[in-house]
Amino acid sequence: MLGDRTKTTIEPIRRLLRRGAFAQVRKIVNKTHAADLSVAFRTISPYDQKKLFSMIQDLEQKGLVFSELDEDIFLRIVEDLRVDEIVDILDTMASDDVADLMERFPADLAKEILRKMEKEGSEEVEGLLRYDTDTAGGIMVPDFVTVREETTAEKAIASLQKEYIDVEMPFYLYVTDDYDRLVGVSSLRQLVVVPPETPVRDFMTRDVYRVSTDMDQEEVAKIVARYDILAVPVVDEENKLVGIITVDDVIDIIRREATEDMFKMAGVGEEFVETQSIVKSTRIRLPWLFASCLGGVLAYFIIGRFEASLKQMAYLAAFIPVIMGMGGNIGTQSSTIVVRGIATGRINIRDLWRVVGKELSVGLILGVFYGLVVGAVARITHDQWSLSFAVTLAVMSSMSIAALVGSMFPLIFARLHIDPAVATGPFVTTSIDILSVFFYFQIATVLLNL
Amino acid sequence: MLGDRTKTTIEPIRRLLRRGAFAQVRKIVNKTHAADLSVAFRTISPYDQKKLFSMIQDLEQKGLVFSELDEDIFLRIVEDLRVDEIVDILDTMASDDVADLMERFPADLAKEILRKMEKEGSEEVEGLLRYDTDTAGGIMVPDFVTVREETTAEKAIASLQKEYIDVEMPFYLYVTDDYDRLVGVSSLRQLVVVPPETPVRDFMTRDVYRVSTDMDQEEVAKIVARYDILAVPVVDEENKLVGIITVDDVIDIIRREATEDMFKMAGVGEEFVETQSIVKSTRIRLPWLFASCLGGVLAYFIIGRFEASLKQMAYLAAFIPVIMGMGGNIGTQSSTIVVRGIATGRINIRDLWRVVGKELSVGLILGVFYGLVVGAVARITHDQWSLSFAVTLAVMSSMSIAALVGSMFPLIFARLHIDPAVATGPFVTTSIDILSVFFYFQIATVLLNL
Numbered sequence: 001m002l003g004d005r006t007k008t009t010i011e012p013i014r015r016l017l018r019r020g021a022f023a024q025v026r027k028i029v030n031k032t033h034a035a036d037l038s039v040a041f042r043t044i045s046p047y048d049q050k051k052l053f054s055m056i057q058d059l060e061q062k063g064l065v066f067s068e069l070d071e072d073i074f075l076r077i078v079e080d081l082r083v084d085e086i087v088d089i090l091d092t093m094a095s096d097d098v099a100d101l102m103e104r105f106p107a108d109l110a111k112e113i114l115r116k117m118e119k120e121g122s123e124e125v126e127g128l129l130r131y132d133t134d135t136a137g138g139i140m141v142p143d144f145v146t147v148r149e150e151t152t153a154e155k156a157i158a159s160l161q162k163e164y165i166d167v168e169m170p171f172y173l174y175v176t177d178d179y180d181r182l183v184g185v186s187s188l189r190q191l192v193v194v195p196p197e198t199p200v201r202d203f204m205t206r207d208v209y210r211v212s213t214d215m216d217q218e219e220v221a222k223i224v225a226r227y228d229i230l231a232v233p234v235v236d237e238e239n240k241l242v243g244i245i246t247v248d249d250v251i252d253i254i255r256r257e258a259t260e261d262m263f264k265m266a267g268v269g270e271e272f273v274e275t276q277s278i279v280k281s282t283r284i285r286l287p288w289l290f291a292s293c294l295g296g297v298l299a300y301f302i303i304g305r306f307e308a309s310l311k312q313m314a315y316l317a318a319f320i321p322v323i324m325g326m327g328g329n330i331g332t333q334s335s336t337i338v339v340r341g342i343a344t345g346r347i348n349i350r351d352l353w354r355v356v357g358k359e360l361s362v363g364l365i366l367g368v369f370y371g372l373v374v375g376a377v378a379r380i381t382h383d384q385w386s387l388s389f390a391v392t393l394a395v396m397s398s399m400s401i402a403a404l405v406g407s408m409f410p411l412i413f414a415r416l417h418i419d420p421a422v423a424t425g426p427f428v429t430t431s432i433d434i435l436s437v438f439f440y441f442q443i444a445t446v447l448l449n450l
Numbered sequence: 451m452l453g454d455r456t457k458t459t460i461e462p463i464r465r466l467l468r469r470g471a472f473a474q475v476r477k478i479v480n481k482t483h484a485a486d487l488s489v490a491f492r493t494i495s496p497y498d499q500k501k502l503f504s505m506i507q508d509l510e511q512k513g514l515v516f517s518e519l520d521e522d523i524f525l526r527i528v529e530d531l532r533v534d535e536i537v538d539i540l541d542t543m544a545s546d547d548v549a550d551l552m553e554r555f556p557a558d559l560a561k562e563i564l565r566k567m568e569k570e571g572s573e574e575v576e577g578l579l580r581y582d583t584d585t586a587g588g589i590m591v592p593d594f595v596t597v598r599e600e601t602t603a604e605k606a607i608a609s610l611q612k613e614y615i616d617v618e619m620p621f622y623l624y625v626t627d628d629y630d631r632l633v634g635v636s637s638l639r640q641l642v643v644v645p646p647e648t649p650v651r652d653f654m655t656r657d658v659y660r661v662s663t664d665m666d667q668e669e670v671a672k673i674v675a676r677y678d679i680l681a682v683p684v685v686d687e688e689n690k691l692v693g694i695i696t697v698d699d700v701i702d703i704i705r706r707e708a709t710e711d712m713f714k715m716a717g718v719g720e721e722f723v724e725t726q727s728i729v730k731s732t733r734i735r736l737p738w739l740f741a742s743c744l745g746g747v748l749a750y751f752i753i754g755r756f757e758a759s760l761k762q763m764a765y766l767a768a769f770i771p772v773i774m775g776m777g778g779n780i781g782t783q784s785s786t787i788v789v790r791g792i793a794t795g796r797i798n799i800r801d802l803w804r805v806v807g808k809e810l811s812v813g814l815i816l817g818v819f820y821g822l823v824v825g826a827v828a829r830i831t832h833d834q835w836s837l838s839f840a841v842t843l844a845v846m847s848s849m850s851i852a853a854l855v856g857s858m859f860p861l862i863f864a865r866l867h868i869d870p871a872v873a874t875g876p877f878v879t880t881s882i883d884i885l886s887v888f889f890y891f892q893i894a895t896v897l898l899n900l
Contacts, residue, residue: 035676039795161642171621188638192611225705226485228698230680247697248678251704255675258708259790262715266786267779278808282815285783292779293820296772297827303768304831310767314760317767318753322746324771325883328778329717329742329876333735336716340709345489358728365732370743377747381754426779433775 010040017048026055034064041065041073053077063093071104072277078105087116096141096249103133136220137213139253140234140243145173147200149183154196156186171230174241175204182210182233182241210235213242217253222345224250261343264421265336267291288426295430299437306441309450315382316444319374319391320437326370327398327436328429334359334406335424342414343421349414356408363403367396390447397443398436405431460490467498476505484514491515491523503527513543521554522727528555537566546591546699553583586670587663589703590684590693595623597650599633604646606636621680624691625654632658632683632691660685663692670695671703672795711793714871715786717741738876745880749887756891759900765832766894769841770887772824777848777886778879780816784809784856785874792864793871799864806858813853817846840897847893848886855881 009032016025029037029052037056041049056062066074066089078086090098090113102110131137145164147156156173173191175184184204194203210233211220224232224247234243260270267288303310303320310316338355341347347355375392379385406428410420444450459482466475479487479502487506491499506512516524516539528536540548540563552560581587595614597606606623623641625634634654644653660683661670674682674697684693710720717738753760753770760766788805791797797805825842829835856878860870894900 033677225698225701227483230697247680247701251675251678251697251701254701254704255708255794258705258712259794262708262712262786262790266782268783268787278811278815281808282812285780285812286816286819288783289776289779289816289820292775293772293823296775297824299771299775300768300827303771304765307764307768310760310764314757314764314767315754317760317764317770318750318757320767320770321749321753321774321883321887322743324774325742325746325749325880326739329739329879330735332716333718333738336712337718340712344705344709358731361728362732362735365728366736366739369736370739373743374747377750429779430775433771437771 009036010043013040013052014044017044017052022051022055025052026057029055030057030061034061034068037065038068038070041069046076049073050077050080059089060092062089063097066090066101067093067097071271072280074104075106078109083109083112083116086113087120090117091120094141094143096139099138100133131213134217135213136211136215136217136234136245137243139217139220139249140213140245142243144231144233144241144244146176146180146241147173147186149175149177149199149201149204151200152196153191153194153198153200153203156191156200172233172244173200174208174233174244175200176241179238180241181239182208182235184208185233208233211245212237218257218343220245221250221253221257225254226345257343261339261421264419265339265425267425291426291430295433299434302434302438303441306445306450309441309445309448312450313387313444313448316441319378319394319440322374323391323394323398323440324433324436326374326395327402327432330363330366330399331402331406331428331432334363334403335410335428338407338410339420339424342410347411349411352408352411352415355411356404359403359407360400363400364396366403367399370399371395386447387444390444393443393447394436394440397439398432401435401439402432405435459486460493463490463502464493467494467502472501472505475502476507479505480507480511484511484518487515488518488520491519496526499523500527500530509539510542512539513547516551517543517547521721522730524554525556528559533559533562533566536563537570540567541570544591544593546589549588550583581663584667585663586661586665586667586684586695587693589667589670589699590663590695592693594681594683594691594694596626596630596691597623597636599625599627599649599651599654601650602646603641603644603648603650603653606641606650621696622683622694623650624658624683624694625650626691629688630691631689632660632685634658635683658683661695662687667703668707668793671700671707674700675704676795707793711789711871714869715789715875717875741876741880745883749884752884752888753891756895756900759891759895759898762900763837763894763898766891769824769828769844769890773841773844773848773890774883774886776820776824776845777852777882780813780849781852781856781878781882784813784853785860785878788857788860789870789874792860797861799861802858802861802865805861806854809853809857810850813850814846816853817849820849821845836897837894840894843893843897844886844890847889848882851885851889852882855885 009028013025013028016028041052044052053062053065056065069077090101093101102114105113133139145160147159151159160173171188173186173188174182175186177183184200184206185208186200186204190203209223209227209229211223213234213236220232224245229247231244231246233241234245236242263270267285269284269288338347338359342349371392371394374395375388378391379388382388409428410424413424414420459478463475463478466478491502494502503512503515506515519527540551543551552564555563583589595610597609601609610623621638623636623638624632625636627633634650634656635658636650636654640653659673659677659679661673663684663686670682674695679697681694681696683691684695686692713720717735719734788797788809792799821842824845825838828841829838832838859878860874863874864870
């Protein structure tokens with residue numbers, strides 16, 4: 001299906017642009033879903049990107065495309081637009097999407113846009129900008145339906161048809177008191193099945209899942225996913241209903257957070273870098289590799305201290321890759337399980353010792369197994385029991401330490417309110433490398449009397 | 451909020467169970483959301499798990515808990531239940547959830563349950579079992595609302611209130627023709643805003659996003675996320691409407707697929723292993739480490755071939771960790787970007803050469819940079835330009851090769867319809883380790899005349 005759309009819209013757009021058949025491109029562009037258009041933008045030249053954007057006639061469509069474009073393409077297109085053109089487009093968009101976009105504009109331009117929007121009385125956006133973009137306040141929309149406890153089902157339906165025609169997805173009706181405080185919720189379905197004269201009070205649910213404006217968006221996503229709800233109400237510190245967060249935004253958050261976690265663990269920043277330029281991509285990845293370089297240099301100095309041993313037994317060096325590799329791999333296993341477990345709520349950060357204890361046990365068992373495998377290889381190739389024993393011990397200690405470090409650090413970081421994914425990747429790998437090499441040479445020197 | 455629920459429900463349940471205050475536990479259990487209960491199950495002993503489950507009075511609540519429980523806990527509880535008890539519980543559940551559960555029961559028990567359900571005429575479930583669980587057919591539910599083109603808005607609303615009271619989330623009305631083929635869709639909102647006597651034909655959307663029964667669930671999730679829709683209709687090969695997939699199931703798929711990808715890349719299977727026993731966890735992780743062990747042993751033999759060089763210059767060994775580490779880290783960066791890019795649709799597998807070319811460029815630039823850094827360390831500690839030059843070249847080649855291998859393999863695997871996440875993790879890391887070590891010693895031997 002997605003493949004189909006590529007064939008039926010993206011390919012024709014590219015082909016027609018190349019041929020200069022602009023009338024036909026214009027026709028396709030104005031019929032295509034913004035999500036598909038944004039894919040087309042990725043596959044054409046900067047010049048064509050500007051051209052293609054200018055062909056979109058509907059302001060609302062332009063707004064949708066704004067939200068879907070990759071950052072670099074967005075900036076390129078915005079460059080050529082006048083401030084009032086931009087404001088006209090933003091005026092058609094949902095306020096949470098505008099708030100997201102405001103972070104993307106260059107600071108000067110953002111200020112100018114805000115000034116202009118304020119003059120035109122667009123308070124919604126300014127209100128949303130007060131909240132951090134990663135919190136419930138930053139992602140909520142003010143489009144919700146409220147009723148009072150005493151309203152009847154019949155009246156509630158009537159008000160839905162008149163007052164709330166603009167609310168895009170009226171799944172739930174929120175019940176508020178005289179001070180706008182949230183006291184209950186009713187679904188559309190409940191409204192339809194009760195006798196028309198029943199007051200909302202009699203069938204509303206009083207135990208409403210709600211989030212506060214300052215709750216982290218990741219927590220919000222967890223709640224919506226956990227309780228299978230379509231929208232969650234956002235309340236301020238006085239329990240006043242100020243907005244809702246709908247399930248489609250939650251899907252975006254879940255995907256983005258998963259991507260962010262993977263990227264942080266791999267040390268490639270937070271945002272998707274593939275579509276960015278080579279220079280930018282290099283700049284983002286360079287600092288993350290620095291930890292690994294520093295660790296490698298440290299390992300170099302550690303091995304240097306054992307140069308005398310190495311001179312006597314050069315083949316000791318040949319075991320460095322397998323000892324580092326086994327430690328590194330089991331460390332990645334442990335830290336991935338723990339980081340993802342924390343993110344999905346499967347692991348509670350208060351269970352530190354239980355989780356670490358279990359990972360350490362797994363590390364020990366696997367360490368003994370693979371230690372014996374590598375030890376056997378050593379015994380077969382070199383007729384020396386002490387070498388075989390040293391190698392077995394080194395693999396064992398490397399794998400146990402790796403499981404310990406790999407599981408403990410993310411949990412400690414999470415407790416200290418440091419994002420476990422960021423801290424884990426390069427940090428854990430590097431510490432494991434250094435520790436593995438150090439223990440290996442220490443064990444070998446003692447056991448082999450070097 | 452989630453923290454609150456832990457305090458207000460999970461802790462009390464544990465405490466009261468310990469004290470044997472069963473009457474009070476029973477009260478709490480029957481008021482608590484199944485999602486929260488499933489967390490409580492994780493924190494108590496096997497004996498208490500069975501006890502707690504038996505305290506749930508409502509069959510529907512038991513069904514919800516079934517869906518939420520971890521696999522090992524689920525199997526433990528089911529052990530003690532009679533087949534007809536299980537069937538009674540399954541009868542209260544949505545058919546897609548039943549189909550999911552059927553995969554979890556031991557094969558014999560599953561057969562027995564199906565036989566019993568068939569006797570009682572539960573065809574829905576059997577129908578769903580025909581489809582692969584990872585496809586649209588396997589996750590769809592048959593609860594949807596259909597109308598004909600000529601039905602008026604007024605009549606459609608009336609039928610919603612009468613015929614379709616059991617449909618849990620009637621977001622969309624699907625329009626079908628005389629052969630049950632899907633021809634259009636209307637939202638609830640559209641129904642409410644048009645004049646009552648308008649036929650559906652006049653306001654329905656004809657371009658319906660739809661999926662076929664055999665589409666992979668990951669593709670389905672992409673479509674729902676991409677077009678911000680609340681449910682997507684599933685059609686068979688004759689375009690007959692056979693089910694819908696709702697957004698809450700899509701959220702679960704997205705989270706599960708992200709977890710699966712992370713775990714596959716780290717080589718820890720697909721399912722979340724932390725909650726499983728140490729033995730099971732060890733068994734799942736053992737084979738994945740085998741690739742890494744084999745690679746390490748291969749690297750051992752490669753270095754063994756250069757033993758003569760090492761005897762002359764023992765400190766060559768000291769650079770092994772930094773060269774392997776830099777290669778391994780940039781390789782992880784590249785493969786993570788590509789695997790996640792493919793999963794989220796940001797990277798098209800047909801763009802192989804563009805993506806690989808870009809990663810290779812980034813690898814080269816970063817390779818030159820870090821090559822010079824490590825080369826400088828070599829020059830400072832050993833007064834020998836040729837060593838410094840060899841180390842610089844080795845880091846450069848290791849990092850370039852790693853970026854090449856790390857980006858190319860997932861793309862090739864994806865083209866061959868092999869899951870790129872599974873193939874990437876241990877495979878890429880291991881090949882990079884071997885290649886890095888080999889090129890390092892080859893370069894050193896030639897440049898240093900060893």
